[in-house]
Amino acid sequence: xxxxxxxxxxxxxxxxxxxxxxxxxxxxxxxxxxxxxxxxxxxxxxxxxxxxxxxxxxxxxxxxxxxxxxxxxxxxxxxxxxxxxxxxxxxxxxxxxxxxxxxxxxxxxxxxxxxxxxxxxxxxxxxxxxxxxxxxxxxxxxxxxxxxxxxxxxxxxxxxxxxxxxxxxxxxxxxxxxxxxxxxxxxxxxxxxxxxxxxxxxxxxxxxxxxxxxxxxxxxxxxxxxxxxxxxxxxxxxxxxxxx
Numbered sequence: 001x002x003x004x005x006x007x008x009x010x011x012x013x014x015x016x017x018x019x020x021x022x023x024x025x026x027x028x029x030x031x032x033x034x035x036x037x038x039x040x041x042x043x044x045x046x047x048x049x050x051x052x053x054x055x056x057x058x059x060x061x062x063x064x065x066x067x068x069x070x071x072x073x074x075x076x077x078x079x080x081x082x083x084x085x086x087x088x089x090x091x092x093x094x095x096x097x098x099x100x101x102x103x104x105x106x107x108x109x110x111x112x113x114x115x116x117x118x119x120x121x122x123x124x125x126x127x128x129x130x131x132x133x134x135x136x137x138x139x140x141x142x143x144x145x146x147x148x149x150x151x152x153x154x155x156x157x158x159x160x161x162x163x164x165x166x167x168x169x170x171x172x173x174x175x176x177x178x179x180x181x182x183x184x185x186x187x188x189x190x191x192x193x194x195x196x197x198x199x200x201x202x203x204x205x206x207x208x209x210x211x212x213x214x215x216x217x218x219x220x221x222x223x224x225x226x227x228x229x230x231x232x233x234x235x236x237x238x239x240x241x242x243x244x
Contacts, residue, residue: 030070033061037071041080041091042181043149048093052081078174094178096231102178103223107216109172110156114199114215117162118208125162129200132158136193148189153180155196159203185226195221 037057040046052072058065072089075081082092094102117125136151138144156179160169172179186192195218202211 029063029067030074033057033063033067034071034074036061037075038078038080038177041075042177042184044184046091048091050091051087052089052091054089079178094181094230096227099182099227099230100223102175102182103219103226105175106179106182107219109168110159110219111212111215113160113163113165113168113172114203115208115212116165116168117159118203118206118211120164121162121203121206125158126204128158129155129203133193133197133200136196140190140193145189148193149184152183152186152189152192152196156180156183162203182226183222185229186222188225192222 037046037052041050046052054065054068054072057068061068072081072083076083076089079094079098080092081089083089132151132154136148136155139147139151157176160172163169195214199211199214199218202214
């Protein structure tokens with residue numbers, strides 16, 4: 001079992017500090033705080049087992065406890081933390097079943113997103129995708145894992161937006177953070193972006209069938225990679241790789 005880690009004011013694994021309380025620019029404070037904490041969980045600053053202490057987070061963000069409490073409740077409903085009677089709020093450890101279920105949902109929604117995005121891509125969308133691929137490949141060549149991760153997040157955010165389907169985007173939003181966390185577990189960024197490049201080419205060509213098929217293959221290959229990375233040989237057989 002992971003030993004709980006007490007999070008104190010300004011105590012980040014990457015040495016960064018929180019933005020001031022007036023940073024959200026009109027956004028609800030609870031959402032801003034939730035997003036900050038969720039990013040730290042996703043990028044590994046707060047690993048599973050980290051104890052999130054309400055008073056310390058309130059001091060760090062220079063706010064009252066109320067928006068922190070609301071942010072934590074939102075994170076609990078999204079599956080990032082669990083609220084235990086004896087230990088307080090703890091960053092949740094995803095089980096193999098959790099990861100499998102996330103990939104199942106991702107398969108259902110993202111494959112449809114890629115199909116619709118290929119049909120509805122604009123010139124502006126194409127330019128954004130091409131710029132993102134260039135940035136990611138430069139980061140891969142320079143072993144800049146933070147930028148590779150940011151580009152991966154951007155890629156999987158841009159494609160649903162390209163569908164112009166608000167309901168689809170809304171369905172993905174509650175699990176977005178967990179999907180980004182899952183993507184961070186991929187230990188082969190060079191292969192990841194080789195796959196992304198082919199997917200982008202299908203989107204640019206407007207080939208909906210190919211974009212959907214490549215998306216499915218990409219998800220299943222990464223299901224196997226992530227399960228192996230997180231759970232070793234125990235998870236290796238769980239991925240339903242569609243490639244021969």
